[in-house]
Amino acid sequence: xxxxxxxxxxxxxxxxxxxxxxxxxxxxxxxxxxxxxxxxxxxxxxxxxxxxxxxxxxxxxxxxxxxxxxxxxxxxxxxxxxxxxxxxxxxxxxxxxxxxxxxxxxxxxxxxxxxxxxxxxxxxxxxxxxxxxxxxxxxxxxxxxxxxxxxxxxxxxxxxxxxxxxxxxxxxxx
Numbered sequence: 001x002x003x004x005x006x007x008x009x010x011x012x013x014x015x016x017x018x019x020x021x022x023x024x025x026x027x028x029x030x031x032x033x034x035x036x037x038x039x040x041x042x043x044x045x046x047x048x049x050x051x052x053x054x055x056x057x058x059x060x061x062x063x064x065x066x067x068x069x070x071x072x073x074x075x076x077x078x079x080x081x082x083x084x085x086x087x088x089x090x091x092x093x094x095x096x097x098x099x100x101x102x103x104x105x106x107x108x109x110x111x112x113x114x115x116x117x118x119x120x121x122x123x124x125x126x127x128x129x130x131x132x133x134x135x136x137x138x139x140x141x142x143x144x145x146x147x148x149x150x151x152x153x154x155x156x157x158x159x160x161x162x163x164x165x166x167x168x169x170x171x172x173x174x
Contacts, residue, residue, distance in 0.1 A: 050099075050100065050171060050172055051081075051099050051100035051101060051102060051171045051174070052081060052082070052083070052096075052097050052099055052100070052101045052102075053075075053077060053081060053082040053083075053101075053102055053103075053104065053167070053171070054082070054083055054084075054085045054094075054101060054102070054103040054104070054139070055068075055082065055083070055084050055085065055103075055104050055106065056084075056085050056086070056087045056103055056104065056105045056106065056110050056111075056114055056141075057084075057087065057105065057106030057107055057110045057146060057147075058106075058146075059084050060147045060148075063151050064147035064148050064151060067147050067150065067151065068147055071164060075164070075168065085103070087105070087109075087110045087113045087114050088113075091114060091131065091132070091133050091134070092133060092134040094131075094133045094139075095133070095135070096133060096135060096137070096139060100171055100174045101139050101140075101171075102139070102140050102141075102142065102167045102168075102170050102171040102174070103131055103139050103140065103141040103142070104141075104142050104144055104163070104164070104167055105129075105141055105142070105143045105144065106144060106145065106146045106147060107121070107144075107145065107146040107149070108120050108121030108124065108143065110143075110146075111124050111129065111141065111143035112124075114131050114141060115129040115130060115131055115141050115143075116132075117129060121143060121145070124143035125143050125144065125159070125163060126162070126163075126166065127143070128140045128141070128142065128166075128170055129141040129142070129143060140167075140170045140171075140174065142163050142164075142166050142167040142170065143163070144159075144160050144163035144164070145159065145160050145163075147160075
């Protein structure tokens with residue numbers, strides 16, 4: 001008898017499966033190992049992120065919201081480290097915080113609107129685009145799939161995760 005779970009996971013682009021309990025235990029061990037002691041003996045947890053994440057697109061609902069919440073959890077982001085932005089708002093009204101920012105544009109039309117690019121999503125993905133808010137620095141933008149599209153076509157989930165990892169790399173190296 002073949003393992004149907006393995007076939008399903010492989011189809012989703014997941015090569016290695018780890019149970020949530022094992023992941024949580026590993027995260028707890030890692031967090032315990034990374035607790036930093038200040039000179040006065042107080043403990044502080046390390047920051048999960050070294051910057052701010054802006055997500056552009058329609059705020060997800062239903063299953064897309066669950067997918068998004070799982071992404072946030074896996075990235076280890078606190079609520080203060082991410083925000084939804086409307087691609088319809090004036091980009092000049094966006095003010096970047098005093099920390100590095102990376103933007104994820106969910107969907108080709110959203111990426112085109114905030115960056116001024118004209119290429120379709122397949123050509124915009126895997127590239128660091130730029131959002132110009134009229135300030136001194138441009139904000140790096142990573143174009144990815146709309147979350148509802150990923151739910152409709154699970155094979156795109158691995159590609160979405162690649163885009164998220166690219167954004168995290170840009171933020172950490174920026």
